[in-house]
Amino acid sequence: MRHVITLLVENxxxxxxxxxxxxSGRGFNxxxxxxxxxxxxxxxTMTIVTRGDDxxxxxxxxxxxxxxxxxxxxxxxxxxxxxREMVLAKVSATPETREEILRVVDxxxxxxxxxxxxxxxxxxxxxxxxxxxLLALLKPLGIKELVRTGRVAMMRGSKITTEHES
Amino acid sequence: xxxxxxxxIVECLKKEGVDLIFNYPGGAVLPLFDELQGAPFKxxxxxxEQAAVHAADGYARATGKVGVVIVxxxxxxxxxVTGIAxxxxxxxxxxxxxxxxxxxxxxxxxxxxxxxxxxxxxxTKHNYLVKDIKDLARILKEAFYVARSGRPGPVxxxxxxxxxxxxxxxxxxxxxxxxxxxxxxxxxxxxxxxxVKLMMKSKKPILYVGGGIISSNASKELALFAERLGxxxxxxxxxxxxxxxxxxxxxxxxxxxxTYWANMAVMESDLLIAIGSRFDDRVTGKIEAFAPQxxxxxxxxxxxxxxxxVRVDLPIVGDCKRILSKILSFLEVEDCTSYRSxxxxxxxxxxxxxxxxNMNYEQKEIIKPQYIIKKIFELTKGDAIISTEVGQNxxxxxxxxxxxxxxxxxxxxxxxxxGFGLPAAMGAQAAFPEKLVIDIxxxxxxxxxxxxxxxxxxxxxxxxxxxxxxxxxxxxRQWQEFFYGKRYASSCLEGTSPDFVKLAEAYGAVGxxxxxxxxxxxxxxxxxxxxxxxxxxxxVDPEExxxxxxxxxxxxxxxxxx
Ligand SMILES: Cc1ncc(C[n+]2csc(CCOP(=O)(O)OP(=O)(O)O)c2C)c(N)n1
Ligand SMILES: [Mg+2]
Numbered sequence: 001m002r003h004v005i006t007l008l009v010e011n012x013x014x015x016x017x018x019x020x021x022x023x024s025g026r027g028f029n030x031x032x033x034x035x036x037x038x039x040x041x042x043x044x045t046m047t048i049v050t051r052g053d054d055x056x057x058x059x060x061x062x063x064x065x066x067x068x069x070x071x072x073x074x075x076x077x078x079x080x081x082x083x084r085e086m087v088l089a090k091v092s093a094t095p096e097t098r099e100e101i102l103r104v105v106d107x108x109x110x111x112x113x114x115x116x117x118x119x120x121x122x123x124x125x126x127x128x129x130x131x132x133x134l135l136a137l138l139k140p141l142g143i144k145e146l147v148r149t150g151r152v153a154m155m156r157g158s159k160i161t162t163e164h165e166s
Numbered sequence: 167x168x169x170x171x172x173x174x175i176v177e178c179l180k181k182e183g184v185d186l187i188f189n190y191p192g193g194a195v196l197p198l199f200d201e202l203q204g205a206p207f208k209x210x211x212x213x214x215e216q217a218a219v220h221a222a223d224g225y226a227r228a229t230g231k232v233g234v235v236i237v238x239x240x241x242x243x244x245x246x247v248t249g250i251a252x253x254x255x256x257x258x259x260x261x262x263x264x265x266x267x268x269x270x271x272x273x274x275x276x277x278x279x280x281x282x283x284x285x286x287x288x289x290t291k292h293n294y295l296v297k298d299i300k301d302l303a304r305i306l307k308e309a310f311y312v313a314r315s316g317r318p319g320p321v322x323x324x325x326x327x328x329x330x331x332x333x334x335x336x337x338x339x340x341x342x343x344x345x346x347x348x349x350x351x352x353x354x355x356x357x358x359x360x361x362v363k364l365m366m367k368s369k370k371p372i373l374y375v376g377g378g379i380i381s382s383n384a385s386k387e388l389a390l391f392a393e394r395l396g397x398x399x400x401x402x403x404x405x406x407x408x409x410x411x412x413x414x415x416x417x418x419x420x421x422x423x424x425t426y427w428a429n430m431a432v433m434e435s436d437l438l439i440a441i442g443s444r445f446d447d448r449v450t451g452k453i454e455a456f457a458p459q460x461x462x463x464x465x466x467x468x469x470x471x472x473x474x475x476v477r478v479d480l481p482i483v484g485d486c487k488r489i490l491s492k493i494l495s496f497l498e499v500e501d502c503t504s505y506r507s508x509x510x511x512x513x514x515x516x517x518x519x520x521x522x523x524n525m526n527y528e529q530k531e532i533i534k535p536q537y538i539i540k541k542i543f544e545l546t547k548g549d550a551i552i553s554t555e556v557g558q559n560x561x562x563x564x565x566x567x568x569x570x571x572x573x574x575x576x577x578x579x580x581x582x583x584x585g586f587g588l589p590a591a592m593g594a595q596a597a598f599p600e601k602l603v604i605d606i607x608x609x610x611x612x613x614x615x616x617x618x619x620x621x622x623x624x625x626x627x628x629x630x631x632x633x634x635x636x637x638x639x640x641x642x643r644q645w646q647e648f649f650y651g652k653r654y655a656s657s658c659l660e661g662t663s664p665d666f667v668k669l670a671e672a673y674g675a676v677g678x679x680x681x682x683x684x685x686x687x688x689x690x691x692x693x694x695x696x697x698x699x700x701x702x703x704x705x706v707d708p709e710e711x712x713x714x715x716x717x718x719x720x721x722x723x724x725x726x727x728x
Binding site for chain 2: 009010013014017018021025058059062063065066067068069070071
């Protein structure tokens with residue numbers, strides 16, 4: 001099953017390795033991982049998307065909790081949550097495809113952020129489904145390069161993931 | 167007041183109540199060693215850094231206090247890794263301080279640089295690189311706290327040379343708060359009540375206890391609890407001593423080399439009460455077939471231990487001692503007397519298992535290793551600290567020495583590290599100079615840390631090393647006999663070992679040898695009354711095996727008995 005895990009960690013060197021080690025040690029692939037500071041500069045959030053056997057994942061979550069540098073662990077998949085990812089895509093733009101690209105980008109409420117002699121660089125934000133749909137449409141037009149930020153996620157409503165004792 | 171990093175470390179160690187340090191010097195830590203001269207700690211210079219960690223580990227196991235190690239950077243640090251992994255697997259509290267190249271050189275492949283933080287990340291409970299001398303005091307305080315609290319474990323502090331030399335304002339942090347680390351000590355009351363209900367309903371209960379009983383100092387509560395309900399107790403290798411081995415309710419050890427009756431009782435039980443144990447594969451055998459009819463209650467301080475290998479019906483996270491005390495108070499209102507008498511049938515069933523295989527062996531003209539262990543128990547009446555190496559020597563000790571008290575048995579359980587026993591015995595002897603400390607060893611394992619004989623002699627630590635010399639890497643040979651058509655690839659030591667008596671003498675220790683059964687007792691007596699360290703070379707039956715044996719991956723009731 002797919003899991004979207006939010007971690008609050010100490011904002012210090014070495015934490016990423018400790019966290020990643022728990023996944024790699026069990027042969028788990030991390031599908032995406034995003035780390036950045038929170039409002040409290042001593043704390044960072046990590047959003048990790050992974051897939052795997054639920055029982056093993058439960059073990060990984062417990063192990064994450066056990067790490068001294070990890071303050072809080074939430075598996076969002078058990079909650080109601082929103083997720084977003086941003087992609088930058090460099091698409092080849094010929095006189096025949098320019099129109100089509102602009103239309104697709106428009107439908108997906110994206111932006112063209114750079115124009116080259118033969119390319120458009122576009123920026124789109126959305127959840128996994130939307131990004132996949134966009135990529136399916138752009139692919140036949142010729143994606144030359146693709147960079148994705150990886151998922152960030154948050155609980156819906158007034159619940160706050162980043163609350164913790166301090 | 168301003169202090170150098172080295173002075174701060176000495177101050178912090180004093181505050182922690184450290185009385186003993188195992189160390190080995192080198193360039194990167196010289197400023198600290200210079201400061202340690204004259205500090206009020208006993209210091210033991212070992213002959214290999216691995217032994218420093220095992221010694222601190224033995225000290226910690228025997229005393230319950232945190233062991234302390236100081237070594238240099240690079241090779242000094244990497245030499246500690248086996249010791250650290252050993253302590254990590256067995257949840258033993260140690261603080262290891264390693265020297266490191268100056269901060270500015272880190273990452274430059276500087277002379278004697280090793281990324282010991284990266285290397286030990288998976289085998290420490292936590293580790294710290296001190297990047298700013300201002301953090302030094304806090305880190306030291308945290309390290310000791312993390313090592314000894316919750317599920318204990320080794321913590322490493324990497325000390326760049328400049329942090330040892332530079333100065334800063336020293337203020338001892340009286341309090342610590344680590345927001346990502348708050349172990350649960352009190353068990354959930356509702357869960358404990360449910361557990362008591364399950365217990366009172368059971369007809370064939372068994373207690374399966376591990377090292378957690380010892381690390382939480384819960385032996386007294388365990389005995390009260392077992393006696394109150396009359397529940398039989400089986401122990402893991404790490405749990406031995408946690409409940410008296412000669413107690414009528416003791417079934418001895420379970421698992422791969424457990425007693426026949428302990429393993430059968432587990433397979434027949436209807437309620438397995440696991441306390442401070444972690445369902446290791448050497449204990450459970452084929453996991454799907456482990457305790458097939460039993461409901462399982464699992465008490466452990468570490469949530470990651472629970473439901474890791476087996477489904478647990480009733481988990482209780484917390485400190486074993488506190489949970490057991492709560493259980494005892496809940497039992498006040500239960501009818502324990504009727505419950506106990508209802509268990510008679512269960513005890514009879516277990517007694518019948520004892521008839522099928524009763525751990526007997528025949529002592530003929532060659533010395534049987536089991537006989538030596540039995541005699542050591544008889545001569546010491548169990549009043550000794552026993553360490554072992556790994557292999558047959560370890561299993562025979564576990565089987566034939568009924569440990570009476572916690573913290574008297576020092577053995578590498580989780581990692582199974584040959585070479586552990588001698589330095590661990592040294593650590594225990596350093597803590598208890600007056601006690602009889604015995605390392606039960608193999609001819610193979612002994613040679614993995616025999617250099618420590620020099621340390622024993624230097625500091626007049628009268629450890630007795632009993633070598634069960636079978637001329638083989640015996641446990642390996644046993645597996646090869648059973649599972650590899652008696653092809654003894656690389657496991658025969660016959661005729662290749664040094665003369666252990668002469669070796670002892672070369673180091674300035676006493677060497678003794680016995681070849682015949684009738685020499686066993688006099689030789690042991692002589693050794694135990696010798697004030698120096700003694701090595702006894704017992705020439706034993708070369709092809710004796712450890713029985714019972716559950717072949718790896720088989721159910722516990724599939725035991726080889728001959
Ligand atoms: C450091 C290390 N290397 C290898 C092993 C694998 N091993 C387990 S038992 C054993 C044989 C031990 O021989 P000895 O010390 O003579 O003990 P015996 O089994 O003969 O009593 C070996 C090689 C180990 N446990 N530890
Ligand atoms: Mg041997």
